[in-house]
Amino acid sequence: MPAETDTEQKSGGVAAVQRAFAILHAFRAGDTSLTLNELSLRTGMYKSTILRLIATLVQEHCLVRLDDGSYQLGSMLLHWGGLYQTALRLDDHVPAILRRLVQETEEGASFFTREGNLRVCLFRIDSPRSIRDHIRTGDLLPLDRGAAGRVLASFDQTLTPPESFPAQPYIVTVGEREADIAAIAAPVFGTQGSLRGALAISGPAARFSAELIPSMSQALLRAAADLTRRLGGDASPLERPEPPGASFAS
Template sequence: MTGKARPAPALEGVASAERLLTILSAFRKGDSALSLAELSARTGLVKTTIMRLAVSLEGFGYISRTPEGQYRLDAELLRLGMIYQQSFRLEAHVVPVLETLVERTGESASFYIRRGDNRLCLFRVDSPHRLRLHVRPGDRLPMDGSAIAQVLRLFTTSPLPPEAATLDFPLYTAGANDPHVAGMAMPAFGPEEAFAGAVCVTGPITRLTAEAAEAVRPVLREAAARLTRSLGGRMPESPALPAGRRSGE
């Protein structure tokens, strides 16, 4: 007799764990330490709750207290970050592709993923030109109208928006979030055509003009295809219409 498959139980997060993670997520680039008042303002948690949760975070080495009574991130997070980098090793696949892009185009090349309402620069290789956009790995930028954000927005939306089928990849924008900057972006995919991230070329609008972008277009397509193969994926015949999963599904 064939039994009916039981539906997977609907699971919910643990409120106390979510509050702990909210405290860690409150730290931003450039923060050396945060006061109790700053943590409260950023998390929406009351100070007494933060103080209680901080005891657990301190006990496991995620944060520590300064002599002035402020909170700062501690070494356990660095240890986990190193484990993440060593286990994932995405850098070994992405950076050589970016280096080739810089060599062939003369402009800066980056690899972005989406994190909520931001685009996160994971890896970057700078242009040899002195005039260039200064972005560092780890920088979070808004999901604006730039080509990078458009690619991330499209391929992290499920189902894929119908207008994606009408777009010509890689996408090109000039002055979308900075009147002096132009950029091009192309999706790259992992196994089962899962979206991996956006491969991008950016430069001053005076160099990366619409005409110059036409010469970069096949180079960027080739780079995204190379990265996709390296990640164990397959570039769809039309990058606007991947048959498989999106990132995060």
């Protein structure tokens, strides 16, 4: 029996809305449909409560009741997803992420996308330090050199099969694109595992010591995961525990 009580979690929300979203959140990747019993087990709510809420969710096309009595996500969710994707603009999200990353690391932060065999810097926030890596918005750089270029080539499903992606979700390079410059980059994903770009921090190699790279990498991964979630992607590949050793090129 689910452990439902009359006392709702005190999160400032509306109880009925929270319960309705709990039903929608019960669906997981790979689920084609869920029975009433499965919904009850996953949400911890009584079947009677679920049935009252489902009536409205079906009416609003958020759920569909199948002939066998199970329930499937409805077309309204796809409609909302389309509206979200249409309204989504990188410049509403990327600059804020870059500014936070610069504050945390004091190194320059950039966002790159692939243009054929090159990568273009779409957004850039400079380091507050006087000695820094000089990259400008609009710069075209090689795809085969530098951490961001390597990320764009290594995590793009159109170039690399997912089973061949690097074991860890970031790449470090030192002196590869330019002598005495180091960089750390991580992928940013969108819907259906698409690669939206590469988030990178860069600066003088002397400031990317073996002692500092782990903390810098974790700051970068937090930022990449945040941006991935904002762009509708799955951030779980960026939130895995830190494995020993880094993808490193010199």
